[in-house]
Amino acid sequence: MELRQLEYVLAVAEELHFGRAAARLHVTQQSVSEQVRRLERELGGPLFARTSRRVSLTTAGEAFLPEARRVVDAARHALDVGRRAARGATEIRVGYADDLGPRLFGLAVPRVPSLTVTPRPMTTPEQIAALSEHRLDLGLGWTPDVGAGLSSLLVAREPLVVALAEGHPLAGETALDPADLSHRPLAVVPRAVNPLLHDRIIGQLVTCGVTVNVHQEIPSLDRMLPLVLAGSALGITVPSAAAANAVAGVVYRHLSEPSPYIDCRLMWRAGDAGGAVAELVGVVRELRDSGAFLPPDLPGGA
Template identity: 35%
Template sequence: MSHLETRQLRYFVAVAEEEHFGRAAARLGMAQPPLSRAIRELERQLGVQLLVRTTRQVSLTPAGRTLLEDARVALDAVAAAGNRARRVGTGRPALRLALKADYDAGLLPGILDAYDALPVELVLGGYLEQIVALREGRADVALVATTFDGRGLDSEPLITGPRVVALAASDPLAARTSLRLSDLAGRLLPNGMPAEQWFSGTTGGQYRPLDLSQIFNLIEVGSAVWFLPAWLAERTPRPGIAYRPLEGAEPVTLSVVWPAASRSTAVAAFVRVAQEAARNAGFPAVVAGTSL
């Protein structure tokens, strides 16, 4: 059997994730017939059926699910290898830290003051883009304040705190001292997703690239509500916004995350400094130690 090509894996991942050849072809910027032929050739090459095709969509066979998992890892590794090589080729050693602006719980200044192994370059991005940056080799380490797919990654929790809901101060619900998720039925999040779906495991698609000021503007005029860590609410008081505890919501954990394959002493030093910064900031202890 001949070796698989990254092109074949990209095509297969697109079809598997879109569950539709037409949408996958549009995502890849190609016509549908050559994409269909490429997938049939991939199945012939492997000697197994990867997809079950119907007139409306496609679904994965057990072999297809296995290939999808491994293909994602392989494509991430190829992208990361190229990005790391380009970075090394610049001749400017640095630690690249991925984070979402304002989600550092105030720890970042203390971390940067104490960390002296390498210059730190910030890689700012939106919701869960930090995980993509790690997998693609565009970042060495990340601060992530959410649950995430830990495939191929190691992490250490830094702080854990409650989650609150932000809504317009003029909203009748703002008169309550706390809220339940059911109270928010019919309200929308800044990405247009129904608020009651947030904790159901339904993603509602990709987040629009909104910064905090845009999100707060939507909330102030009553167009959206938003769930956020209490530590972020405490740092961003606004007269037009009310923050209320959300009963039954899982707490938020800020973690430091890095590739599991990393053997970088600079990354290990950053993890230790981040943990020390969290302890010095007086946040509740979560898990001590590091696996590096």
């Protein structure tokens, strides 16, 4: 079994078409078909069911695919490590969830000029998986469930705030009673993007007495704002996202105390206790302790 064969299998599985897989790999379709057949002979059974109209994974293919992906990812990681070492550079791959990149890369990264930082936008669950599989060195996510094998640092605790059209009946309030949100159409982060975050937001609103009506699940505030401006929904967000989305016609309001909140955490593998990871974690910790990551004021001073 060769690494090239695994890469061909992954391409065919993702494209479900031998021709498209070959084009993506910049090889001939005959080469892809031959290498896949060789691997199938070695395994003792087909990975794909082929007809004149479609290609699909067999039961053996579905079982084999996750293991093949892990092997290919590990090989690519080894290659990345070797290349970085050969260049003598200290490179660190940092994932970040929506609305978290600007302050991390604007405040922390410039303080460590010896590091070459590669930013990677990813959802929080994607970051956790990438850290566990050594495809990422650090992650910054919303309300992560890091579990065994990962360490984390609480960077900020942000209260939930509400985005409203400035003409909305609730816009005249300085702070909103959470119960005022009952039965009103809300736009929140999709559960498919971050189940723990979605459930925490909804669960806290329910605890505050809100009868929740999720009108639409939308992954980022900038995509919620058209609904807010049209009066179709109220956006549930946090001050850091609100500060980055000061838009004419939209106002932001805090919820009355005790306000629901979500956590922002920096994550890394528990075994990476030294080197570049520890250096950047230390910088973020110092900035946090100095108040640099405190939630910003809402646009308009509300």
